Amino acid sequence: MSLNVRNYNNKEMLLFPACIGDYLPKGHFAKVIDDVVEHLDLNCLYKKVSSVGNPSYHPKMMLKILFYGYATSAFSSRKIAKELETDVAFIFLAGMQKPDFRTISDFRKNNAEELPKLFVQIVRLCEKLGLVGLGHISLDSTVIKANASKDKTYDEERLILEGQAINKKIKELLDSAQAIDDEEDKIFGPDLRGDEIPEELHSQEKRLEKIKEAKKKLKEESLKALNLTDPDATFQKQKSQITTGYRAEVAVDGKEQVIVACDCINEANDTKQLIPLIEQTAHNLPEISEREKVKVSADSGFSSIRNLKELESKIYIDAYIPDVKYQAQQRGNLTDEDSPFHKKHFVYNSEKDAYLCPNHRELTFGYRYIDERGRKLSRYSCHQCQDCKYLSRCTKSPKGRTIKVFDNVNLIYAMRQKLNTAHGKRIYSKRKVIPEPVFGNIKHNLRFREFLLRGLKKVRAEFTLMAIVHNIKKIAKYLRKLLLFKLPREDLIPLAVA
Numbered sequence: 001m002s003l004n005v006r007n008y009n010n011k012e013m014l015l016f017p018a019c020i021g022d023y024l025p026k027g028h029f030a031k032v033i034d035d036v037v038e039h040l041d042l043n044c045l046y047k048k049v050s051s052v053g054n055p056s057y058h059p060k061m062m063l064k065i066l067f068y069g070y071a072t073s074a075f076s077s078r079k080i081a082k083e084l085e086t087d088v089a090f091i092f093l094a095g096m097q098k099p100d101f102r103t104i105s106d107f108r109k110n111n112a113e114e115l116p117k118l119f120v121q122i123v124r125l126c127e128k129l130g131l132v133g134l135g136h137i138s139l140d141s142t143v144i145k146a147n148a149s150k151d152k153t154y155d156e157e158r159l160i161l162e163g164q165a166i167n168k169k170i171k172e173l174l175d176s177a178q179a180i181d182d183e184e185d186k187i188f189g190p191d192l193r194g195d196e197i198p199e200e201l202h203s204q205e206k207r208l209e210k211i212k213e214a215k216k217k218l219k220e221e222s223l224k225a226l227n228l229t230d231p232d233a234t235f236q237k238q239k240s241q242i243t244t245g246y247r248a249e250v251a252v253d254g255k256e257q258v259i260v261a262c263d264c265i266n267e268a269n270d271t272k273q274l275i276p277l278i279e280q281t282a283h284n285l286p287e288i289s290e291r292e293k294v295k296v297s298a299d300s301g302f303s304s305i306r307n308l309k310e311l312e313s314k315i316y317i318d319a320y321i322p323d324v325k326y327q328a329q330q331r332g333n334l335t336d337e338d339s340p341f342h343k344k345h346f347v348y349n350s351e352k353d354a355y356l357c358p359n360h361r362e363l364t365f366g367y368r369y370i371d372e373r374g375r376k377l378s379r380y381s382c383h384q385c386q387d388c389k390y391l392s393r394c395t396k397s398p399k400g401r402t403i404k405v406f407d408n409v410n411l412i413y414a415m416r417q418k419l420n421t422a423h424g425k426r427i428y429s430k431r432k433v434i435p436e437p438v439f440g441n442i443k444h445n446l447r448f449r450e451f452l453l454r455g456l457k458k459v460r461a462e463f464t465l466m467a468i469v470h471n472i473k474k475i476a477k478y479l480r481k482l483l484l485f486k487l488p489r490e491d492l493i494p495l496a497v498a
């Protein structure tokens with residue numbers, strides 16, 4: 001009896017062998033990666049290919065499988081090597097070649113410095129495809145866990161205690177080795193024994209060496225704590241959680257959420273990143289400086305008087321960046337500025353270079369100085385506070401009130417005024433919807449929640465890889481849209497690159 005089924009034979013030979021790519025649907029992400037990488041200038045990678053010995057795998061192929069790996073949450077080189085055996089998209093991108101995991105890992109490690117150059121090319125490709133509007137750029141950061149255990153983070157006290165414990169252990173091991181030697185001397189005579197150092201002693205000595213290095217680094221860099229697994233990782237606070245990790249920084253264009261600048265830092269806040277991210281954006285997309293006032297928004301973590309002062313020289317930027325206290329007030333929290341005796345309620349008299357307090361008494365100029373954070377400020381003091389009925393509310397000092405006035409503090413107040421307008425509120429309200437989906441995509445969709453590599457340099461490269469993959473996903477989404485509306489897309493990338 002014959003079965004009413006379709007003819008099935010999975011061992012049948014094809015008359016005309018198909019291209020592996022034919023097994024992937026049109027518009028598949030692997031095909032977009034293939035297209036994009038084919039049109040990148042990879043000279044920076046080609047220069048590193050050795051002209052002697054066995055031929056290397058083609059950097060183009062290695063890059064494609066690395067990009068596809070990070071786009072499909074196959075971050076480890078072992079996982080990528082495994083996928084090369086079974087996954088059609090990987091097999092297609094590799095052209096059926098099978099580099100082992102060590103080769104993949106070495107390629108990623110050896111080309112870490114080239115990734116930012118490729119990132120720039122991808123950003124420019126996005127711009128040529130019309131995915132970057134340069135109307136509104138928003139800056140943000142997120143904490144990503146380091147490849148390091150929190151338990152391996154040591155402060156100075158813990159390092160000292162650990163060092164003492166190891167020294168004790170080493171002494172015990174040496175004593176026990178000596179006891180064995182003495183025993184063997186009695187049996188074999190002093191000339192016949194071998195000086196076997198117990199293996200554990202080596203590992204304890206290595207550990208002690210690590211602790212000494214960590215103590216030195218803590219002292220030299222004035223750090224409070226240090227992780228022994230990844231010494232570059234630092235304690236990072238996000239919301240109420242403390243993580244041993246890094247801060248991933250991005251500048252995102254508002255049109256299609258393309259990342260136009262990125263970096264990774266091991267500092268505890270974002271203040272020093274505002275200007276570098278803006279300058280990196282201007283480097284990646286030079287036409288920004290010809291634009292009329294590109295809106296830049298960032299949260300209070302990026303605010304400082306120094307930043308606002310530096311932005312004055314970047315005339316193509318129209319910034320919307322609240323300071324910490326303003327942001328707290330907007331959230332309904334009380335700050336010291338809510339006190340009627342806060343210095344912002346003291347009125348300046350430029351002719352006298354003096355301030356008038358709420359009780360109409362004068363604070364005269366004392367001296368100027370630079371604080372520990374390098375900020376310039378002036379100090380003013382009141383010499384008529386003793387009989388003031390507000391003394392206890394105004395100051396804790398029995399000598400009377402003094403105020404410190406930072407240079408250019410007026411820039412903070414001017415920014416507040418701008419943010420308080422309907423226009424300012426509207427622009428700033430867009431900040432949340434521009435960069436946050438980017439981190440949502442990277443951490444949630446791509447499941448990149450922990451770095452695989454260790455050390456700031458490698459971590460930077462790894463995050464650049466993620467930013468590249470995020471942007472290629474944006475290109476893929478755009479091309480899929482064209483496919484949906486049956487618009488021509490085949491020559492789009494070569495045209496954009498040309």
Ligand code: SF4
Pocket residue numbers: 341357358359360361382384385388389390391394395400401
């Ligand atoms: S304590 Fe001094 S500065 Fe404060 S309100 Fe009184 S007089 Fe003015």
